[in-house]
Amino acid sequence: xxxxxxxxxxxxxxxxxxxxxxxxxxxxxxxxxxxxxxxxxxxxxxxxxxxxxxxxxxxxxx
Numbered sequence: 401x402x403x404x405x406x407x408x409x410x411x412x413x414x415x416x417x418x419x420x421x422x423x424x425x426x427x428x429x430x431x432x433x434x435x436x437x438x439x440x441x442x443x444x445x446x447x448x449x450x451x452x453x454x455x456x457x458x459x460x461x462x
Contacts, residue, residue, distance in 0.1 A: 401440050403458055406451070408433035 412429040438460045445454060 401443060402437055403440055403460075404434040404437040406432055407435045 409430055409432055412431045414424075416431050417424045441459050443454075443458065445456075
């Protein structure tokens with residue numbers, strides 16, 4: 401699990417597929433551009449299928 405800053409959301413480019421480790425998909429797809437990714441330690445929280453904020457401080461793993 402980790403945290404990152406979401407800095408942009410843009411249409412998928414051809415070169416995005418290789419860096420994502422995925423085969424090219426069809427359709428009108430969007431890419432999230434993330435910055436400053438940080439791993440976090442185990443954190444008890446309910447899982448969600450979308451982006452969400454936590455009501456607590458997130459301990460960053462060293």
